[in-house]
Amino acid sequence: MDTLQQTEIAVQRTDKPVSEQDRKAILANPGFGKYLTDHMVTIRYTQDKGWHDARVSPLQDLGLSPGTMVLHYAGEIFEGMKAYRLPDGGVTLFRPGANASRFNASAERLAMAQIPEDLFVNAVRALVHADQDWVPSQEGASLYLRPFMIGTEMAIGTHPSNSFLFSVIASPVASYFKGDAAGVSLWVSENYTRAAPGGTGAAKCGGNYAGALAAQAEAAREGCEQVVFLDAVERRWVEELAGMNIFFVFEDGSLQTPPLSGTILPGITRNSLISLANDMGLTVREERYGIDQWKADAASGRLVEVFACGTAAAVAPIGKVKGKGFDLTVRGGEPGPVTARLKKALTDIQFGRAPDPRHWLDRVV
Structure with missing residues (x-):
């Protein structure tokens, strides 16, 4: 019930992507975390269905009830990882399985549902594949990936949520600190x-x-x-x-x-x-x-x-x-x-x- 495969992640491409001209301008000076790419991944979890409805879709706002548990009790975890442009023009991730393992350790500590590690990695891969043109090529720059999960049950009560949303978003980034070589x-x-x-x-x-x-x-x-x-x-x-x-x-x-x-x-x-x-x-x-x-x-x-x-x-x-x-x-x-x-x-x-x-x-x- 909880083992979706990469082939089960539906892909819906945006019909309004950032223009190539605007994307190139962003990639030339991305800053850190200022811009998001065209797409996102969402996968939902409920106790009766397990993990389901996995999809890559156009970037969009999340519609949440004001009574959603994450807004009151901070049932939220995330990861930070990157995709890198290779010398031959390809794109790679770095140790995504380690991120998946740590994500589940965080989920366990916060009484949240754990996501199968292969599903976590495949979701990240699917987003990078969809938005590969957003991976910078300049020295030191990369595509920052933010998998996260929130408790989505509508309940103002202090108990573990019974439903969750897992999502992955991405942002092109340059060096985190200004003057990267300085102490x-x-x-x-x-x-x-x-x-x-x-x-x-x-x-x-x-x-x-x-x-x-x-x-x-x-x-x-x-x-x-x-x-x-x-x-x-x-x-x-x-x-x-x-x-x-x-x-x-x-x-x-x-x-x-x-x-x-x-x-x-x-x-x-x-x-x-x-x-x-x-x-x-x-x-x-x-x-x-x-x-x-x-x-x-x-x-x-x-x-x-x-x-x-x-x-x-x-x-x-x-x-x-x-x-x-x-x-x-x-x-x-x-x-x-x-x-x-x-x-x-x-x-x-x-x-x-x-x-x-x-x-x-x-x-x-």
């Missing part, structure tokens, strides 16, 4: 935490990001581009940024990243970089790292590089770090060689410029 500045939040043990920190749900917005605004007021959160219990251990994992690089060439303890999102980029670092012979430790250690190691020179990672930004070097009572700089605010080497290794695979021995790429066209 990102961070504000260490003491007023806010992102997640607590037993909470939803490991799930990719909208509430986690909404809860980070006040801290992100605080960071902006302090002249920083991003916020970095400490743990909710001791307010001591570095966890992650508002939407990215974090790595530390030491003078002996080793790397360290906070462990996945239920309060940190298990990043697919994070996992990929650990594998690539191991391939390079680098030691990677998944261990807690305190803010006091960060300050001391930066002062002594033991800490030589820091970078953040995630689907949106890939790998972003961290330059300046500010907080109550301190202001430190890593490598004078410039990216380091390990950060650059890992970013190149990752993006060369994603864009088809390097071999793919782990079969991470899933070619669509």
Whole structure:
């Protein structure tokens, strides 16, 4: 009842696509998340029918009752992934099965229906195939894909929804940060935490990001581009940024990243970089790292590089770090060689410029 196949995803092409001229103008300067492509995927779930009515259709607004449960109790999860233009003009996805698996882990945590992983991947593939002309060709640009699911039962009552809408939309994007090569500045939040043990920190749900917005605004007021959160219990251990994992690089060439303890999102980029670092012979430790250690190691020179990672930004070097009572700089605010080497290794695979021995790429066209 819940195993639709790709052949069962009906395709209805829009009769009013964005003109080729307008599309090319958008792709020349897409920004990040400003424009949506011509089509979307929708698949519905009910307890009696399971997953059904899978289709690619023209992009359109969602019609929801004001009593729809997602609007009141935030029954919503999403994923972030990308399609990349290959040197031969084709288009590929990067580890879509990992996104499908994480999506279902988020669904389980929020008491939502889980979608068969092959259906998730086939839905993403179907949208990319329909909107392949929207995949940019310029260096560093890609098509950002946003699968999401919401609880659609009309009920103002605190219980798991009995119906859901799964959808995929797409947006052409350029670099996430302005001045991509420069180091990102961070504000260490003491007023806010992102997640607590037993909470939803490991799930990719909208509430986690909404809860980070006040801290992100605080960071902006302090002249920083991003916020970095400490743990909710001791307010001591570095966890992650508002939407990215974090790595530390030491003078002996080793790397360290906070462990996945239920309060940190298990990043697919994070996992990929650990594998690539191991391939390079680098030691990677998944261990807690305190803010006091960060300050001391930066002062002594033991800490030589820091970078953040995630689907949106890939790998972003961290330059300046500010907080109550301190202001430190890593490598004078410039990216380091390990950060650059890992970013190149990752993006060369994603864009088809390097071999793919782990079969991470899933070619669509």
